[in-house]
Amino acid sequence: MDAIILQFFNGLEKGSAYALIALGLTLIFGTLGVVNFAHGALFMIGAFCAVTLSRVFSISYVTEDPTQTDFLGKPLQVQTPYLESWFGPDVGGWMLDYSVPLAILLTIPVMLFVGWAMERGLIKHFYKRPHADQILVTFGLAIVLQEVVKYFFGANPIQTPAPSEYLGTVNIGAIFGMEIFYPVWRMVYFLFSAVVIGAVFAFLQFTTFGMVVRAGMADRETVGLLGIDIDKRFTLMFGIAASVAGLAGVMYAPILSPNYHMGMDFLVLSFVVVVVGGMGSLPGAVLAGFLLGLLQSIASMNEIKAIIPGIDQIIIYLVAIVILLTRPRGLMGRRGVMED
Amino acid sequence: MFGLNPKDTRFLLIVIALTLLTPILLNPFPTESGLAQFNAGYPALMQRFAIYGLMAIGFNILFGLTGYLSFGHAAFLGVGSYAAVWMFKLLSMNVIPAIIASTLVAGVFALAIGYVSLRRSGIYFSILTLAFAEMCYRMAYSVLTPITNGETGLQLTLNDPRILDGGEAITSLPVPGLFGLQMTSYSTLNIAGWSFTFSVGYYFCAVVAILGFYLSLRIFRSPFGMTLRAIKSNQQRLNYTGMNSRPYTLAAFVISGMYAGLAGGLLAAMDPLAGAERMQWTASGEVVLMTIVGGVGTLMGPVLGAGFIKYCENIFSKINEGVLHGWFGFLPDGLEDLVVWIFARFVGEGWHLTLGVMFMLIVTFLPGGLVEGGRRIAARYRNRGKSDAAKQPAE
Amino acid sequence: MGILEVKGVNKRFGGLQALGNVNLSVQENTVHAIIGPNGAGKSTLLNCLVGKLIPDSGSVMFDGKSVLGRKPYEINQMGISRVFQTPEIFADLSVIENVMIPCFARRDGSFRLHAIETVEREKDIIEQAERMLADVKMLDKRHAHAGSLSRGDKRRLEMAMCLVQEPKLLLLDEPTAGMARADTNNTIDLLKEIKAKRDITMAIIEHDMHVVFSLAERITVLAQGTPLIEDTPDNIKGHPKVREAYLGEAQV
Numbered sequence: 001m002d003a004i005i006l007q008f009f010n011g012l013e014k015g016s017a018y019a020l021i022a023l024g025l026t027l028i029f030g031t032l033g034v035v036n037f038a039h040g041a042l043f044m045i046g047a048f049c050a051v052t053l054s055r056v057f058s059i060s061y062v063t064e065d066p067t068q069t070d071f072l073g074k075p076l077q078v079q080t081p082y083l084e085s086w087f088g089p090d091v092g093g094w095m096l097d098y099s100v101p102l103a104i105l106l107t108i109p110v111m112l113f114v115g116w117a118m119e120r121g122l123i124k125h126f127y128k129r130p131h132a133d134q135i136l137v138t139f140g141l142a143i144v145l146q147e148v149v150k151y152f153f154g155a156n157p158i159q160t161p162a163p164s165e166y167l168g169t170v171n172i173g174a175i176f177g178m179e180i181f182y183p184v185w186r187m188v189y190f191l192f193s194a195v196v197i198g199a200v201f202a203f204l205q206f207t208t209f210g211m212v213v214r215a216g217m218a219d220r221e222t223v224g225l226l227g228i229d230i231d232k233r234f235t236l237m238f239g240i241a242a243s244v245a246g247l248a249g250v251m252y253a254p255i256l257s258p259n260y261h262m263g264m265d266f267l268v269l270s271f272v273v274v275v276v277g278g279m280g281s282l283p284g285a286v287l288a289g290f291l292l293g294l295l296q297s298i299a300s301m302n303e304i305k306a307i308i309p310g311i312d313q314i315i316i317y318l319v320a321i322v323i324l325l326t327r328p329r330g331l332m333g334r335r336g337v338m339e340d
Numbered sequence: 341m342f343g344l345n346p347k348d349t350r351f352l353l354i355v356i357a358l359t360l361l362t363p364i365l366l367n368p369f370p371t372e373s374g375l376a377q378f379n380a381g382y383p384a385l386m387q388r389f390a391i392y393g394l395m396a397i398g399f400n401i402l403f404g405l406t407g408y409l410s411f412g413h414a415a416f417l418g419v420g421s422y423a424a425v426w427m428f429k430l431l432s433m434n435v436i437p438a439i440i441a442s443t444l445v446a447g448v449f450a451l452a453i454g455y456v457s458l459r460r461s462g463i464y465f466s467i468l469t470l471a472f473a474e475m476c477y478r479m480a481y482s483v484l485t486p487i488t489n490g491e492t493g494l495q496l497t498l499n500d501p502r503i504l505d506g507g508e509a510i511t512s513l514p515v516p517g518l519f520g521l522q523m524t525s526y527s528t529l530n531i532a533g534w535s536f537t538f539s540v541g542y543y544f545c546a547v548v549a550i551l552g553f554y555l556s557l558r559i560f561r562s563p564f565g566m567t568l569r570a571i572k573s574n575q576q577r578l579n580y581t582g583m584n585s586r587p588y589t590l591a592a593f594v595i596s597g598m599y600a601g602l603a604g605g606l607l608a609a610m611d612p613l614a615g616a617e618r619m620q621w622t623a624s625g626e627v628v629l630m631t632i633v634g635g636v637g638t639l640m641g642p643v644l645g646a647g648f649i650k651y652c653e654n655i656f657s658k659i660n661e662g663v664l665h666g667w668f669g670f671l672p673d674g675l676e677d678l679v680v681w682i683f684a685r686f687v688g689e690g691w692h693l694t695l696g697v698m699f700m701l702i703v704t705f706l707p708g709g710l711v712e713g714g715r716r717i718a719a720r721y722r723n724r725g726k727s728d729a730a731k732q733p734a735e
Numbered sequence: 736m737g738i739l740e741v742k743g744v745n746k747r748f749g750g751l752q753a754l755g756n757v758n759l760s761v762q763e764n765t766v767h768a769i770i771g772p773n774g775a776g777k778s779t780l781l782n783c784l785v786g787k788l789i790p791d792s793g794s795v796m797f798d799g800k801s802v803l804g805r806k807p808y809e810i811n812q813m814g815i816s817r818v819f820q821t822p823e824i825f826a827d828l829s830v831i832e833n834v835m836i837p838c839f840a841r842r843d844g845s846f847r848l849h850a851i852e853t854v855e856r857e858k859d860i861i862e863q864a865e866r867m868l869a870d871v872k873m874l875d876k877r878h879a880h881a882g883s884l885s886r887g888d889k890r891r892l893e894m895a896m897c898l899v900q901e902p903k904l905l906l907l908d909e910p911t912a913g914m915a916r917a918d919t920n921n922t923i924d925l926l927k928e929i930k931a932k933r934d935i936t937m938a939i940i941e942h943d944m945h946v947v948f949s950l951a952e953r954i955t956v957l958a959q960g961t962p963l964i965e966d967t968p969d970n971i972k973g974h975p976k977v978r979e980a981y982l983g984e985a986q987v
Contacts, residue, residue: 035463125704131463132409136632137703139625143696151690268474268621275467310483317471317478324468325459345855563839563857564850566828570836573827580785580823581896582811582840591848 002180007297009172013186013255015293016193020248021266022273022285023200024241030217030280031237034123035131037138040267041145042242045114046249047258048149049107050160054099057083098163100254107250108243115242119235142263150260157257162188185254192251196244197286203240204282213237217280272320278333288331292316348557355553355640359546362386363536370533374666378655383526383539384610385654389647390545391606394552396630396642398599401556402592403628404637405565407572409466411624412453412473416446416597418480418619420604422487425494425614432504433514435523435544439605446601447594449476454593458586461575473621480616493615516609518544523609541610548606552599553643559595560639568592600627629699635709644710649695656691660684737762738936739784739904744793746779746960753779754790755960761904761953766930766937768947771957777940780957781908784938785817786810798903808845814903816896820912822889824896826882830873833881833892834864837900867899870932871925887918891925898929907939911946923949948972 025039060079068076084092095102122141126134161167162185169181204210213233249258256262273292277284298304300312323330342349358365367381380386399413420442427438457468480488488494496513505514515522518540526539559565570578571585578585608614617623626649634645664680664687671679686694706713737760746754754776761767771777782788784795786807795802802810811817816837825833838860843849855861868874871891876884881892890910897905910926911919923946929935930950941947947954947968954971956963963976971977 122700122704132407132466133703133707135409135463135466136628137700139628140696140700140703143692144700147690147693147696151685151693264622268470271467272471275464279463310479313478313482314475317475320471321456321468324464325456328460328464343851343853343856345853558853559850561853561855562850563835563843563852563854564848566832566854567836567839569828570825570832573825574823577823577825578836579807580811580817580819581837582808582845582900583836584806584808584845587846591850595850 002178003301003303004298005172005176005178006180006182007301008294009180009182009186009190011294011297012190012290013293014296015290016190017248017252017266017289018269018273018293019286019289020193020196021245021270022277022289023197023282024244024248025270026274026277026280026282026285027200027241027244028238029274030282031213031234032119032123032127034126035134035138036123037135037267038118038142038145039138039241039245040263040265040270041142042111042114042245042263043249043252043266043270044146044149044258044260044263046107046111046246047160047253047256047262048153048249049110049246050100050103050250050253051153051158051258053103053106054096054160057081057096057099061085097165100160100162100251103250103253104247107246111243111246112239114246115239116235118242119238123238124231124235142267146260146263153258153260155260157259159257160253162254189251189255193248196247200240200244201282209233209236269316272316274330276320276323276330278330281330281332284330284332291331292319295319342554343558344561348561351639352554352557356550359390359550360543362389362546363538363542367534367536371535372533377658377663380651380655381536383537383542385650386539386542387545387606387610388650388654390542390549391603391610392627392630392646392650393643394545394549394606395600395603395627396634396646397549397552397556398596398603399627400596400631400636400638400642401559401568401599402596403631404642405560405568405572406589406592408458408461408589408593409628410457410469410593410596411466411621411628412457412469412476413596413600413627414621414623415453415473415476415619416450416600417604417607417623418476418614418616419449420446420601421608421614421618422480422494422604423601424605424608425496425612426487428496428502428514428516428608428612429500430503432502433516434504435516435518435605435609438516438609439548439602442605442608443598443602446604447598449601450594450597451590454590454597458589458593470621470624473619473624477616477619477621480619488614488616491616493613495613516612545606545610548602552602553639557639564588564591629695631709633699633702633709635711636707638708638711641709641711648710652691652695656687656694657689659687661688736760738798739938740794740796741780741784742794742796744780744783744790744795746776746783746788746790753960754783757793757957757960757962759955759962759965761936761938763903763936764934765952766939766950767953767955768939768941768951769955769957770941770944770947771963773942774959775957776960777942777957778908779960781906781940784810784906785815811840811900812845816898816900816902816905818893818897818905818907818910820909822886822893824881824889824892826880828881829877830879830881830884830892831861831864831868831877834867834895834899835860837896838863841900864899867895870898871895886914887921890918890922894925894929898933898935903936905935905937907937907941909940909942911941911943919943919946922946926950 021039021043024042025036028034028036028039058081060081062077062079064075065078066075070076081092081096083095086092087095118141122137126137166184166188168184170184170187172180172182172187204214216234273288274285276292277286277288295315296312299315305312342352344352363381363386365381366386367379369375369379395413395417399410403409423442423445424438427441431437453469453472457465457472460468481490498510498513515524517523521540523541523544524539526537529536529538567578567583567588571588575585604618630645630649631642632645633648634643635641661680661684664683665676668676668679684690702709708715739759739761741757741759744754744757745752757780759769769777769780779788783790784802786802786805786809789803797813797815800813802813825836835854842860865874865877868877871894873888873891873895876888881889884892911922914922926937927950930937939947939950951968953965954968955965956971956977964971964974966974
């Protein structure tokens with residue numbers, strides 16, 4: 001029983017990452033009709049925003065402390081982050097500790113800019129080209145982005161710890177009268193993603209902007225005929241989708257040490273999620289994200305693996321294949337999206 | 341000749357000649373010269389040209405003719421490699437049964453995966469092939485370890501049965517061969533400052549690749565090839581014209597999967613080990629890159645693309661800042677550093693960046709790839725020649 | 736007994752009765768037009784004939800065999816060729832290749848792995864295609880890229896692709912929709928020429944009265960999913976029921 005609950009929570013955390021990435025992917029597809037193979041790279045850039053901020057925060061100057069000596073008898077060199085000297089050790093230290101959540105503030109403008117630049121600079125020339133061309137050019141872009149990141153940050157994963165308060169585990173079994181310990185940060189990640197998903201839906205549901213975008217997703221031409229400049233809104237939509245991917249990445253940094261190829265690793269999974277949910281369906285992406293996350297966690301339980309060896313490795317793909325063949329439009333897809 | 345019209349025959353003969361002369365053509369610089377590092381005429385690299393060229397030729401039959409973009413062809417390459425190594429272990433070190441087995445096994449896999457995946461088209465087809473390939477890759481790493489030897493990769497051992505080879509006790513690992521001719525053996529020809537290496541392995545790959553190229557030429561020119569192009573052009577019209585497009589696309593998928601399996605078998609024949617990383621989806625992506633860079637849908641394009649990318653991978657990646665400083669030493673110091681810094685980003689470790697940028701440029705501006713680029717340049721020259729000719733009488 | 740016999744066909748889309756008890760009989764060697772105002776169910780009927788839609792009830796017999804439940808390519812193999820509203824051709828292939836594909840389909844059936852012999856060796860097929868192109872006066876353009884043809888030529892090419900199969904029934908789906916008057920007249924002339932040269936059965940779905948009355952030998956008027964009347968063009972002209980369907984005179 002404990003194992004099941006633990007896996008359930010594991011699944012929620014995995015599922016929330018899948019759902020966030022897939023949400024942006026399907027948003028781009030639904031609004032712009034573009035298949036974006038560089039979406040995984042956006043997730044990776046988000047994660048590296050966290051790395052960047054924590055590096056910037058820890059830029060230090062060196063002073064010599066004459067009261068202490070090192071093992072050679074020279075005065076001890078002390079590194080003090082500028083942050084601490086500017087804001088005092090309390091605030092500075094706190095900022096340093098909280099660099100991952102603080103990086104959210106960095107991620108949003110960075111991702112909006114990246115999204116805007118991508119859409120205006122590249123994607124917009126591919127609206128009328130076949131989907132295969134879109135896949136190819138964004139695949140090329142993904143390679144470029146990951147190589148640029150590799151140049152600046154190297155090929156090795158970079159550990160980016162969560163704030164020290166969130167490092168431990170919490171007993172999530174207490175409510176059931178059991179002892180099930182679960183990493184705090186993963187809980188935080190789940191809650192965070194729920195907030196982001198909620199925000200995206202609320203934005204689309206309750207703002208005029210969102211209404212126009214939803215109308216545009218349903219019928220682009222008609223909305224264009226109404227004299228609404230749908231293109232400008234779609235550009236912003238691309239920025240928002242990029243931000244969602246970036247946010248998914250930045251908070252994921254403490255869970256998976258960022259490395260330059262994490263985007264490609266997540267890309268396949270997120271595509272699978274999008275197709276299972278139904279191309280262009282936002283609720284579908286969220287539903288499929290959590291569903292596949294949970295399935296994967298359950299399948300990796302020892303009891304299940306004993307019955308069907310290796311099932312944890314392939315369950316997601318198996319489900320995707322079955323769904324694609326039996327429900328071509330995915331769980332919640334609309335009719336006529338990319339059917340030919 | 342060869343059942344082809346004179347133009348195609350000439351084309352084929354040129355390709356054969358170029359392939360057979362590759363060890364000489366790719367070593368244009370004397371061994372001692374500073375440019376020798378650009379020589380690509382060493383067996384390991386030339387074998388890769390032939391093998392990946394073969395794989396790209398096969399991929400092109402599917403993607404180039406029918407327009408179905410598969411992101412799972414690396415799975416067939418990997419399956420082919422495993423099949424070949426198993427033949428080495430169980431049957432014989434002769435490469436012929438190994439590559440036959442790898443082609444057939446890959447064909448069976450392609451039939452199963454293609455049968456399911458081709459029920460959908462467009463992006464859904466791409467994702468289905470991607471999902472199947474990832475499944476194969478992950479299974480090779482986990483449950484199928486008894487067959488694939490997991491992360492270590494499948495290797496030869498001293499006590500493999502090798503039924504046909506007599507099963508004598510051996511003291512060192514055997515080498516794949518062709519009726520006694522070892523794949524690793526080679527002879528070197530030294531003329532003046534030049535040095536050329538002719539290896540059995542390369543020539544074996546080259547002959548197989550030429551046969552593969554010839555077959556693809558016949559397919560391109562056949563009614564079958566024409567029908568595949570019709571599928572890419574307008575599948576609805578084809579169905580209303582009385583043709584069932586499904587078996588055509590499936591046949592193309594299986595043929596291209598068998599090419600990939602054959603390429604995997606050759607990889608194992610050159611170096612008898614097989615690992616799961618060959619099956620990763622990014623490896624499938626590499627074949628897509630090759631085909632696009634060279635020119636999708638053209639006969640020579642995929643081969644050129646494969647050669648170009650493998651050349652860059654091996655030669656560009658060797659150039660480091662020291663080499664660059666050597667080249668740009670004539671520039672004033674500050675400028676030299678700047679130029680070297682810029683170039684260094686795109687070579688050595690950064691050559692993938694070059695590849696990505698180039699790929700994007702080609703997809704955006706030159707959908708026909710290198711072949712299309714060459715054609716445009718040729719056309720420009722010809723036009724200039726013509727306009728010159730037209731001017732002269734007027735003067 | 737006609738070559739095409741439609742009996743009691745019904746088709747509903749949700750709450751909408753698209754076709755209600757349609758009976759239709761197309762006789763061999765006639766040009767039979769099916770006309771009717773927008774939304775009368777003309778396209779639905781056509782889609783039921785070519786295998787794109789399956790009726791809820793009723794039967795569609797062609798040449799004595801049922802077409803229901805068959806795929807478009809099977810129906811084509813039975814002898815029905817179709818011309819689309821906007822010409823559907825293989826835009827990336829050359830003109831002659833466009834005509835050769837249907838020749839292969841006729842000779843080799845719906846699938847044949849014909850991957851080794853080159854197309855150039857297929858002298859019979861090439862000859863057949865060239866004769867057809869000469870018939871529609873396009874022989875000089877045989878090596879042109881089909882996608883670069885003018886709209887009128889695309890229409891001719893599509894006709895050639897259908898006719899080269901020597902279909903027992905040629906279905907035309909609004910062949911002049913969206914055309915200028917001159918193009919429409921050219922198409923009418925082309926169809927008349929075709930009709931004059933060979934025995935052929937044609938079923939034309941059409942909106943344009945001018946086209947219908949210049950070509951058809953029999954006319955069926957469809958209104959609200961049901962055949963209103965079937966007769967010769969002369970009797971249809973000025974028939975009160977037809978005017979009612981088209982102009983809604985009942986309300987006046």
